[in-house]
Amino acid sequence: MANKKLKIGILSAGGDCPGINAAIRGVGKTAIVQYGMEVIGISNGFSGLIDMNTQPLTEDHLSGILTLGGTILGTSRMKPFKPQEGDTVENKPEVIKENYEKLGLDALVCIGGNGTQKTANLLSKEGLNIVGLPKTIDNDVWGTDVTFGFDSAVNIATDAIDRLHTTANSHKRVMVIEVMGHNAGWIALYSGMAAGGDIILLPELDYDMNVVANTLKDRAEKGKAYSIVVVGEGIERPGKKSAARYVAKQIQELTGLETRETILGYIQRGGSPSPADRILATRYGAHAAKLIYEGNFGTMVCLDKGNITSIPLEEVGGKTQLLSPDHSLIEKARNMGVCFGNK
Numbered sequence: 001m002a003n004k005k006l007k008i009g010i011l012s013a014g015g016d017c018p019g020i021n022a023a024i025r026g027v028g029k030t031a032i033v034q035y036g037m038e039v040i041g042i043s044n045g046f047s048g049l050i051d052m053n054t055q056p057l058t059e060d061h062l063s064g065i066l067t068l069g070g071t072i073l074g075t076s077r078m079k080p081f082k083p084q085e086g087d088t089v090e091n092k093p094e095v096i097k098e099n100y101e102k103l104g105l106d107a108l109v110c111i112g113g114n115g116t117q118k119t120a121n122l123l124s125k126e127g128l129n130i131v132g133l134p135k136t137i138d139n140d141v142w143g144t145d146v147t148f149g150f151d152s153a154v155n156i157a158t159d160a161i162d163r164l165h166t167t168a169n170s171h172k173r174v175m176v177i178e179v180m181g182h183n184a185g186w187i188a189l190y191s192g193m194a195a196g197g198d199i200i201l202l203p204e205l206d207y208d209m210n211v212v213a214n215t216l217k218d219r220a221e222k223g224k225a226y227s228i229v230v231v232g233e234g235i236e237r238p239g240k241k242s243a244a245r246y247v248a249k250q251i252q253e254l255t256g257l258e259t260r261e262t263i264l265g266y267i268q269r270g271g272s273p274s275p276a277d278r279i280l281a282t283r284y285g286a287h288a289a290k291l292i293y294e295g296n297f298g299t300m301v302c303l304d305k306g307n308i309t310s311i312p313l314e315e316v317g318g319k320t321q322l323l324s325p326d327h328s329l330i331e332k333a334r335n336m337g338v339c340f341g342n343k
């Protein structure tokens with residue numbers, strides 16, 4: 001049981017995603033209302049701990065942000081443990097440690113994806129009291145069933161693919177849509193299945209363009225007016241073209257079918273979080289405040305078979321949660337005739 005008013009900092013780092021503000025609100029309101037803590041926001045990821053860019057977060061500041069996309073704190077991809085050309089600060093981890101002390105922090109909540117959790121683990125090893133919160137649209141953070149941001153991105157991508165169906169049908173075209181995910185195919189698999197994609201290419205699975213082309217020709221011969229091909233941005237491919245450009249060009253060449261590509265891009269990261277992400281981010285945030293109150297540091301909040309719990313940061317740092325080729329949704333999809341570009 002804490003006997004002094006604890007002071008905590010919150011930062012968001014890495015690519016933004018829907019739900020960060022819901023998480024900040026979840027941590028902050030629980031910390032203030034339930035545990036009587038003082039909360040400050042640190043701007044622009046770990047940079048804010050170097051240039052002391054901070055702001056108080058009172059209940060007033062935390063009101064009205066649940067539905068907002070992005071992050072009220074700003075974010076950056078600055079990695080304190082990775083020196084970069086043009087750095088003006090020499091030993092960033094040392095400066096962060098000093099400023100953590102200067103700010104009088106008892107704990108620091110790091111909201112971010114894989115890179116952020118890796119940094120969070122290193123800072124924890126340096127003696128800072130850290131709690132990580134897993135966020136990213138890519139859903140590739142090790143050690144949790146799901147990250148917030150993913151559900152919102154799947155909703156956006158699904159809506160986009162739904163829309164491509166109607167224009168593909170009108171023009172009798174093959175539509176190739178590229179979705180984000182870095183080296184992970186979670187968004188491609190889930191949006192591809194939710195929107196009835198005919199072919200789904202995932203970074204985790206080998207594919208053969210001849211199999212893709214033959215599947216499309218078979219469909220055309222069976223009288224299917226159009227086809228939808230969903231590709232993860234991280235699929236293996238030769239050259240420097242985007243995944244969608246490469247696949248669309250190959251399809252056009254190998255089949256002669258009229259083909260168009262769409263790269264969905266940052267739209268997947270923007271806007272208001274889905275209700276499921278609002279709830280997940282709120283639960284994660286509230287649990288982070290509880291972990292701090294209990295002095296349970298060096299941990300990342302996670303979902304384990306539906307239960308909110310936590311996992312040591314050192315088990316998370318540096319790993320990526322990719323799709324297993326045996327994922328049950330892939331198996332179900334194959335049994336329904338969805339093509340993954342291989343036999």
Ligand code: F6P
Nearest residue numbers: 015016136137138180181182269
């Ligand atoms: O947020 C995750 C992600 O969207 C990846 O899917 C993508 O590769 C990357 O971030 C691109 O983001 P940025 O241009 O901000 O580095």
